[in-house]
Amino acid sequence: MLSRRDFVKGGVALVSIGTTANSLLKGTLAFAAQNPQDLATPNNGKILVLVQLAGGNDGLNTVIPRGDSTYRSVRKAIGVAEADILPLDQTYGLHPKLAGLKGLWDSGKLAVVRGVGYPNQNYSHFKSMAIWQAGDPDLKLQDGWLGRTLEKMESQSHDPFFGFNIGASTPPEMRIDSISIPSVQNQEDYGFKVGGQTVTPSDPRVGTLMKLYEQYPSQSPYGVLLETTVESATSSAKQLAAAAVTYKPAVAYPKSSFAAGLSVLSEAIVGNLGMRVGHITLGGFDTHSKEVADHTNLMETLDQGLTAFYKDLAAHGRADDVLVLTWSEFGRRVQENANGGTDHGSASIMFALGNTVQKGFYGDQPSLSKLIDNGNLSFTTDFRSVYATVIERWLGVASEPLLGKRWDQLGFIPAA
Amino acid sequence: MERTTTRRALLAGTATLAAAGAAAAIVGVVEQSGGGGSKKDESAKGAVATTKAVKNLDAPIDDPKRRAAHLLRRAGFGGTQAEIDAFAKLSREDAADRLVNYETIDNSALDARLLKGGFDFTYSQNQLVRAIFNMQRWWLTRMAYTARPLEERMTLIWHGLLTSQVSKVGVPFSKLMLAQNELFRTNALGKYDSLVKAVSRDPAMLYYLDNIESTKAHPNENYARELMELFTLGEGHYTEQDIRESARSFTGWRVTPPTRTGDNERDIATWNPVFFVQPAQHDTGAKTFMGKTGNFNGDDIVDIIMEQPQAGRFLCTRLFTEFANYNPDKKTIDKLVAVWESSGHRVKDIVRAILVSDEFYSERSYRGFVRSPVELLVGAVRALQIETDFTPIATQEFRTMDQTLFEPPNVAGWPGGSVWLSSSTFYARANFLDTFLFRRNRPIELPALAGAPTPQTMADVALKVLVDDNVAADARKSITEYAGTVTNPTERAAAVAYLVLASPEYQLI
Numbered sequence: 001m002l003s004r005r006d007f008v009k010g011g012v013a014l015v016s017i018g019t020t021a022n023s024l025l026k027g028t029l030a031f032a033a034q035n036p037q038d039l040a041t042p043n044n045g046k047i048l049v050l051v052q053l054a055g056g057n058d059g060l061n062t063v064i065p066r067g068d069s070t071y072r073s074v075r076k077a078i079g080v081a082e083a084d085i086l087p088l089d090q091t092y093g094l095h096p097k098l099a100g101l102k103g104l105w106d107s108g109k110l111a112v113v114r115g116v117g118y119p120n121q122n123y124s125h126f127k128s129m130a131i132w133q134a135g136d137p138d139l140k141l142q143d144g145w146l147g148r149t150l151e152k153m154e155s156q157s158h159d160p161f162f163g164f165n166i167g168a169s170t171p172p173e174m175r176i177d178s179i180s181i182p183s184v185q186n187q188e189d190y191g192f193k194v195g196g197q198t199v200t201p202s203d204p205r206v207g208t209l210m211k212l213y214e215q216y217p218s219q220s221p222y223g224v225l226l227e228t229t230v231e232s233a234t235s236s237a238k239q240l241a242a243a244a245v246t247y248k249p250a251v252a253y254p255k256s257s258f259a260a261g262l263s264v265l266s267e268a269i270v271g272n273l274g275m276r277v278g279h280i281t282l283g284g285f286d287t288h289s290k291e292v293a294d295h296t297n298l299m300e301t302l303d304q305g306l307t308a309f310y311k312d313l314a315a316h317g318r319a320d321d322v323l324v325l326t327w328s329e330f331g332r333r334v335q336e337n338a339n340g341g342t343d344h345g346s347a348s349i350m351f352a353l354g355n356t357v358q359k360g361f362y363g364d365q366p367s368l369s370k371l372i373d374n375g376n377l378s379f380t381t382d383f384r385s386v387y388a389t390v391i392e393r394w395l396g397v398a399s400e401p402l403l404g405k406r407w408d409q410l411g412f413i414p415a416a
Numbered sequence: 417m418e419r420t421t422t423r424r425a426l427l428a429g430t431a432t433l434a435a436a437g438a439a440a441a442i443v444g445v446v447e448q449s450g451g452g453g454s455k456k457d458e459s460a461k462g463a464v465a466t467t468k469a470v471k472n473l474d475a476p477i478d479d480p481k482r483r484a485a486h487l488l489r490r491a492g493f494g495g496t497q498a499e500i501d502a503f504a505k506l507s508r509e510d511a512a513d514r515l516v517n518y519e520t521i522d523n524s525a526l527d528a529r530l531l532k533g534g535f536d537f538t539y540s541q542n543q544l545v546r547a548i549f550n551m552q553r554w555w556l557t558r559m560a561y562t563a564r565p566l567e568e569r570m571t572l573i574w575h576g577l578l579t580s581q582v583s584k585v586g587v588p589f590s591k592l593m594l595a596q597n598e599l600f601r602t603n604a605l606g607k608y609d610s611l612v613k614a615v616s617r618d619p620a621m622l623y624y625l626d627n628i629e630s631t632k633a634h635p636n637e638n639y640a641r642e643l644m645e646l647f648t649l650g651e652g653h654y655t656e657q658d659i660r661e662s663a664r665s666f667t668g669w670r671v672t673p674p675t676r677t678g679d680n681e682r683d684i685a686t687w688n689p690v691f692f693v694q695p696a697q698h699d700t701g702a703k704t705f706m707g708k709t710g711n712f713n714g715d716d717i718v719d720i721i722m723e724q725p726q727a728g729r730f731l732c733t734r735l736f737t738e739f740a741n742y743n744p745d746k747k748t749i750d751k752l753v754a755v756w757e758s759s760g761h762r763v764k765d766i767v768r769a770i771l772v773s774d775e776f777y778s779e780r781s782y783r784g785f786v787r788s789p790v791e792l793l794v795g796a797v798r799a800l801q802i803e804t805d806f807t808p809i810a811t812q813e814f815r816t817m818d819q820t821l822f823e824p825p826n827v828a829g830w831p832g833g834s835v836w837l838s839s840s841t842f843y844a845r846a847n848f849l850d851t852f853l854f855r856r857n858r859p860i861e862l863p864a865l866a867g868a869p870t871p872q873t874m875a876d877v878a879l880k881v882l883v884d885d886n887v888a889a890d891a892r893k894s895i896t897e898y899a900g901t902v903t904n905p906t907e908r909a910a911a912v913a914y915l916v917l918a919s920p921e922y923q924l925i
Contacts, residue, residue: 054826123641126828127651168818169838183838185816190840193813193847195857205911208898209846209918215890216920221783225834226920233839283826288626288638338634339626344641373656 046394047322049278055285057328059348061295063112067091070368074335078291097299100307108359111412113386115366117347117379128329133173135387135403145387146277147176152397159274160235166261166280174279180228182236187264191237201234243271250315251308258282259305270316289339323394324353334368335375347379350386352412362410389413473780480504482884486782489925490739491515492565494795497881512771516764518564526562537591538685547590548582552821553806560797570604573738576829578615578647580624582822588684592620593822605764608731609722616714617691619671627666632699635663642827653726661703666714668698728756732766739770741781748775783924786836789817791925796917799881801863808852816844846918859910871899878912883921
């Protein structure tokens with residue numbers, strides 16, 4: 001099927017430079033006329049919620065290799081005490097604050113992917129994040145891996161919430177020119193206010209402002225960005241406000257802003273806003289010092305947020321539709337440092353959570369004694385195998401064109 | 417259940433803005449950004465900045481007033497109409513000299529204002545929010561009312577590059593962030609080597625990147641890594657061994673602790689941390705760093721880094737992308753690197769070279785950046801001559817714009833560029849302007865617009881000083897028409913200011 005991007009690429013000739021948004025609109029209308037079924041397709045697809053653990057999550061203190069004696073010797077100060085570990089099996093266990101996830105494991109809804117990384121690990125936060133976000137260690141693929149995926153999926157749907165981000169700005173993995181991603185930081189502030197009161201765009205002053213954006217030529221500096229941002233803002237605010245009227249959280253979400261963001265994602269899901277990919281970030285994982293205190297808090301925030309989110313979705317009958325996937329740009333050094341922390345490392349773990357998830361461990365645990373790069377884990381599972389699994393088995397599009405090559409898929413989602 | 421799609425909304429209504437996908441395709445002709453020095457997200461930034469087909473982007477900005485306004489926005493935070501008019505009469509060289517040679521400019525009015533502001537920077541624990549609030553107000557006051565705009569602009573550039581976050585340094589240690597801020601100001605245009613050495617021993621930085629805890633037995637690599645990756649060379653221009661060896665060279669770098677009398681608050685208030693090297697924790701063994709071997713200390717490491725050709729390329733590219741545009745070609749950077757060499761790495765000479773360059777005064781640079789929240793606010797205060805103590809930044813709307821001074825998102829500083837604009841920050845910008853201009857529902861005084869007798873002249877004055885009189889004819893008409901519906905002159909001025917400050921043109925810089 002012709003995607004919107006294919007169409008507009010072919011149609012660019014029609015849209016001569018010097019036109020305004022009005023004539024661009026004609027191209028869009030023409031697309032709609034040729035593909036009427038696109039407008040009527042209901043969006044009942046599967047939903048991915050990607051959770052970024054920013055800063056480099058210590059995988060070894062998240063899913064603890066309790067059966068490996070090396071763990072005790074390399075983590076003398078910051079190792080989690082055996083008695084506190086929540087056992088998953090004889091040799092692995094969860095951080096004590098991950099009690100909710102332990103419950104989901106017990107009920108068969110949690111998978112752990114071990115040893116996730118990529119060749120020639122980059123130890124810079126920003127470079128490694130960029131690699132994960134592009135889905136390409138060479139950074140040759142354009143745009144974000146989810147941006148590319150959304151574009152491939154988008155002939156099925158054009159909802160403004162198709163991709164939806166909690167935060168201030170579009171996350172790089174969702175970035176692609178053809179799709180504008182609404183970002184919501186605080187739902188109360190998501191809409192125009194005049195004199196502190198929420199108003200609709202028909203308010204005279206706001207209406208005049210909207211006119212200024214309509215009059216701003218697309219080909220002027222940042223014209224496309226300004227136009228798509230404002231369009232996305234106005235259309236999404238209206239729908240989100242409508243969803244808020246009917247949505248009642250089935251659980252009390254914890255007080256963290258992470259949990260508040262998850263409740264907005266839940267609202268979008270329960271409110272049937274057409275979301276296929278949601279994104280949220282929990283930051284603070286760069287634990288060079290005082291790791292025990294900081295990491296414990298983070299584990300608690302993560303656990304309580306995800307558990308509430310799952311329960312809320314389940315109560316609304318939507319837990320079957322949602323897959324939660326966590327990632328982090330790298331793990332931490334195996335050997336703790338002298339400051340009660342850990343320096344930048346390599347392979348780490350990912351969680352996959354949802355009703356459809358096949359409980360279990362995927363990917364081999366890297367050895368704690370045969371280390372690479374002066375004390376780091378040697379990865380066993382390429383992160384693109386995880387992406388390929390999610391793209392094909394969950395989102396339902398072919399992964400090879402999106403990732404540049406064929407990757408083995410993992411069993412945490414059953415093959416169709 | 418209502419299931420509105422973007423496209424359907426557009427089919428049904430008059431939402432002419434909805435051509436998202438179609439419009440985006442035009443961006444096929446985007447310029448790719450260059451420059452290895454900048455740590456920022458280049459792809460995000462350059463992506464929709466300009467289209468080649470519009471006009472010749474290398475053409476000079478033709479109008480002298482547009483040039484002057486551009487210079488004042490980039491080298492400072494924008495000018496009043498009188499300042500723009502005055503700079504429009506100067507040659508490029510004279511204009512740049514007036515900005516970079518600011519030491520002799522009298523800034524006593526600002527000093528008096530800061531003194532009168534009575535800023536209190538002593539906090540007990542759990543007062544992080546209040547600390548950040550007052551620290552931000554203090555710095556915003558400096559930016560808005562300084563007679564030396566480039567001094568504050570450079571301080572902001574260094575804060576975004578040689579970053580620390582107050583949340584990590586912590587309260588009550590937050591005063592260390594102010595000392596770091598003064599360090600940036602004092603060393604704003606000096607030799608980069610000296611600035612980096614000073615930052616390496618700066619107390620806030622020692623805490624922020626954990627070097628304060630780095631010991632001979634266990635060197636902490638955090639500072640060593642970011643020193644090379646983010647501050648001086650860029651990723652890919654050093655090895656993991658270089659990081660380990662330089663981390664050893666910075667071991668034992670400490671500051672004197674507060675005197676402990678039992679009164680924690682007083683101890684911190686009177687604390688004046690002094691840098692020293694703790695001999696027992698400093699590794700005096702031989703290190704091999706970037707091909708050289710010796711008993712290096714941190715300063716030696718900085719010296720070796722600064723000898724690398726990449727160091728000059730890195731900083732020149734960074735400064736160019738701060739002031740001019742995101743797409744410097746090799747020739748442009750080569751020219752600046754020559755200045756780096758000939759001046760002995762002096763920032764003032766590089767900045768001046770950028771501010772007089774054709775590239776700086778090109779259409780590519782004009783409105784080539786998205787305005788940051790700080791630029792949005794300070795630019796309005798300066799241009800409209802607003803009197804404010806910046807207490808309105810205590811609003812949720814200001815925070816949602818997503819730039820908190822002293823608290824950049826991470827060690828790479830603010831990514832900037834198109835990242836500033838999202839649906840979330842778009843509302844935050846419009847709504848912050850609403851609360852700022854109509855405080856408690858009363859319009860604030862806007863001296864620059866107060867004298868305008870008609871809706872038309874008021875729109876003209878605002879468009880001239882804020883967006884160089886450079887908007888579509890329709891936009892002027894829309895603003896004038898709305899202004900005509902507001903009868904109270906103070907309210908009309910605030911409404912006009914809202915529309916221009918929230919306009920697409922003003923979101924660019």
